[in-house]
Amino acid sequence: EPEVTQTPSHQVTQMGQEVILRCVPISNHLYFYWYRQILGQKVEFLVSFYNNEISEKSEIFDDQFSVERPDGSNFTLKIRSTKLEDSAMYFCASSDRGINYGYTFGSGTRLTVV
Amino acid sequence: AQKVTQAQTEISVVEKEDVTLDCVYETRDTTYYLFWYKQPPSGELVFLIRRNSFDEQNEISGRYSWNFQKSTSSFNFTITASQVVDSAVYFCALSEALFSGYSTLTFGKGTMLLVSP
Numbered sequence: 408e409p410e411v412t413q414t415p416s417h418q419v420t421q422m423g424q425e426v427i428l429r430c431v432p433i434s435n436h437l438y439f440y441w442y443r444q445i446l447g448q449k450v451e452f453l454v455s456f457y458n459n460e461i462s463e464k465s466e467i468f469d470d471q472f473s474v475e476r477p478d479g480s481n482f483t484l485k486i487r488s489t490k491l492e493d494s495a496m497y498f499c500a501s502s503d504r505g506i507n508y509g510y511t512f513g514s515g516t517r518l519t520v521v
Numbered sequence: 522a523q524k525v526t527q528a529q530t531e532i533s534v535v536e537k538e539d540v541t542l543d544c545v546y547e548t549r550d551t552t553y554y555l556f557w558y559k560q561p562p563s564g565e566l567v568f569l570i571r572r573n574s575f576d577e578q579n580e581i582s583g584r585y586s587w588n589f590q591k592s593t594s595s596f597n598f599t600i601t602a603s604q605v606v607d608s609a610v611y612f613c614a615l616s617e618a619l620f621s622g623y624s625t626l627t628f629g630k631g632t633m634l635l636v637s638p
Binding site: 440442448449450451452455463496498502510511512513514515517 | 556558563564565566568571612614616624625626627628629630631
C-alpha cells in the first residue's frame with residue numbers, strides 16, 4: 408500500500424534555530440498538506456499545496472513557516488526561527504484529486520524545541 | 522465554519538465490553554465527508570473509515586461499526602468486544618467535498634479510550 412513518508416521521526420532543536428521537516432507524498436497524488444498536533448490536543452490544519460503553490464493556509468501558518476516542493480518528490484515544511492510553542496507532532500498528508508480519492512497521512516515528525 | 526465535537530474526553534472500559542465513541546458535527550455544506558482516525562501511543566494517525574454525506578448506511582467492519590445519522594449530525598463509532606489493543610485516542614474529522622480540488626480536515630479534540638484487561 409502506498410505510504411507518505413516523513414523524516415525525521417523525532418527532531419530536537421534549540422529555540423531560534425531553523426528546522427526543516429521532510430515528507431515524501433504518494434507519487435501520483437496532487438495535493439499536499441501539513442497538519443500540527445500539540446501534545447494532548449487536536450490535529451490542526453496548517454497549509455495545503457497544489458500546483459507548486461499554497462492553496463490555503465490557517466492562522467497558525469504565519470511568516471515563520473514556509474513550504475516547498477523542491478524536486479518533484481519531496482515536500483518540506485520550514486520553520487525559520489523556532490519557538491518553544493512550535494513543539495508538536497507535525498503530520499504531512501497527500502491526496503489525489505481532492506478528498507474523494509483518498510487522504511493519506513504520514514507517521515509524523517515529533518518536533519521538540521528546547 | 523465547520524466544527525466537530527467529541528464530548529467524551531476519556532472512556533475506560535474492561536476488555537470485552539462494547540464501547541461507543543460519539544461525534545457530532547456542524548457544517549453548512551450539503552456535501553461533505555466524515556472520517557474516523559485512530560492514534561495509538563506511537564503517535565501515527567491510522568485511517569479507519571470515510572463516509573460521504575449521501576451515504577447514511579451504517580457500516581460494519583469486524584468489531585468496528587459506524588452509525589451515521591444526518592438528522593442529528595452524528596457519526597458515532599462502536600467497538601464491540603473491546604480489546605487492550607484498542608486503547609488509543611480516536612479522532613472524528615469532517616471535510617467539505619471539493620470534487621475539483623483539495624480539501625482540508627477539521628478534527629475533533631479526540632476521545633482517549635483505555636481498555637484494561
